[in-house]
Amino acid sequence: MKLENPSVHAATLEHFWMPFTANRQFKAAPRLLARAEGMFYWTPEGREVLDGTAGLWCVNAGHSRKPIVEAVQRQAATMDYAPPFNMGHPLAFEAATAVARVAPVGMERVFFTNSGSESADTAIKMAMAYHRARGEPSRRIIIGRERGYHGVNIGGTTVGGIPGNRKAFPAMMAGVDHIRSTHDLARNAFSKGQPAHGAEFADELERLIAFHDPSNIAAVIVEPMAGSAGVLIPPKGYLDKLAATCRKHGILLIFDEVITGFGRLGTPFAAHYFNITPDLLTCAKAINNAAIPMGAVIAKNEIYDTITNAAPEGAIEFLHGYTYSAHPMACSALLATQKLYVDEQLFARAQAMAPKFEAALHSLRDARHVIDIRNLGIVGGIELEPRAGAVGRRGLEAHIRCFEAGVLVRSTGDILALSPPLIIEDAHIERIVETIRTALAGLE
Ligand SMILES: Cc1ncc(COP(=O)(O)O)c(C=O)c1O
Secondary structure, three states: OOOOOOOOOOOOOOOOOOOOOOHHHHHHOOOOOOEEEEOEEEOOOOOEEEEOOHHHHOOOOOEOOHHHHHHHHHHHHHOOOOOOOOOOOHHHHHHHHHHHHHOOOOOOEEEEEOOHHHHHHHHHHHHHHHHHHOOOOOOOEEEEEOOOOOOOOHHHHHHOOOHHHHHOOOOOOOOEEEEOOOOOHHHHOOOOOOOOOOHHHHHHHHHHHHHHOHHHEEEEEEOOOEOOOOOEOOOOOHHHHHHHHHHHOOOEEEEEOOOOOOOOOOOOOHHHHHOOOOOEEEEOHHHHOOOOOOEEEEEOHHHHHHHHHHOOOOOOOOOOOOOOOOOHHHHHHHHHHHHHHHHOOHHHHHHHHHHHHHHHHHHHHHOOOEEEEEEEOOEEEEEEOOEOOEOOHHHHHHHHHHHHOOEEOEEEOOEEEEOOOOOOOHHHHHHHHHHHHHHHHOOO
16 A cells, blocks of 8 residues: 555645535635634635634634633643543643533533533433433433534434434434424514523423333433524523423433533523523533633533442443543643633623624614524524525525625524624624625625
8 A cells, every 4th residue: 555645746625524514615615714813813815804603603702812822832832641541630620620610500520522512422421321320221212302403423413403414314323302493483583582482392391201201211402592503592481391391200401502601691601591400511612712622511410429429439430531531732721711701701791792782683683584583692693584495595695795795604504693702892793793784685
């Protein structure tokens, strides 16, 4: 075998198989980013792009923040890597403590992963391990929700509820069911904050529990606010009902807070925003401002204690983990990020900016093609009327037009999603909204 492939020469666009991307379309007209600072990206040609999405819902403190950059640089030069299995390094414990400090009360055990996807699959395994440890190993079914997104690993894909993501990979994990999504355009269009209608959608959980029998159900997993499927805000009272039903039947509630974690709603977690403590909470992204890949599962102390105490003395209690769990550089970025959140009071800032963000977003109500606007904290969703016979096309074209006009917005189908860094200022909000208005006006 040749050691170097003679058909591969200079760097081209062809070799990178891009994730969740229309590869052929992108490579015909690439949109590249080369530099970032604060609220902005710059293209390789030096064109400024205002970041309306915090990268991918993740750069909550703004880009290339100096304290984070310096912490990672220092750590890279001090110790690049340390094995996390039956070994440790001090930053891992400090990082877990920093996360526990902002976690809901009673949820103080932190398991590190490298992504939201790994966090979802880890939480699913924890739920099963917990029931096994307490003597109910038959509790294995996991209930997700239609239009839910829990990443792309086997568990997350299967409990996820986005049909396109599941279609090519049917029934990968046995024992999964779904409740309906909370989306109800007919009754809730243009709601500001939590919609008034739809708490009763949580009642479907009782039906599924009766169908499968509680003795077989391990957990319910939902995003408290569904992001990736198009910013679906939970109706008032819905999550309380879901939590009460889980509690009543001894079923664990997993909140997937990969998007909502670390200030997006103006509180550390959505759990605080909705005043509901789940049993397991998954997070990633803004945990360390996305500077180095990292995720985590935060567990109720009782779950950790139950799993740990069920194992014989000296045995590994939970046979799960990643080579890069608590990677030193990711931990250094986490500690610098969490300090920045506190020093700059960024969660409180998000809370203070949320009403302005809401008002600006809803001023697009009369913009061309708009059929709904949704918002919560510093998250916005603008739903466009799909073009006949070409669902998703108008959303993608709006995304491209905004990018060409210097603003990054995300399109998911025909929904534009906004989630700018929490350092956003009034002028940025105005520019985002006006760019979207102009882009939609020129769009067929
Ligand atoms: C709610 C939720 N869960 C899980 C994930 C997957 O995270 P990752 O892409 O880091 O694997 C995402 C990603 O956007 C997400 O929004």
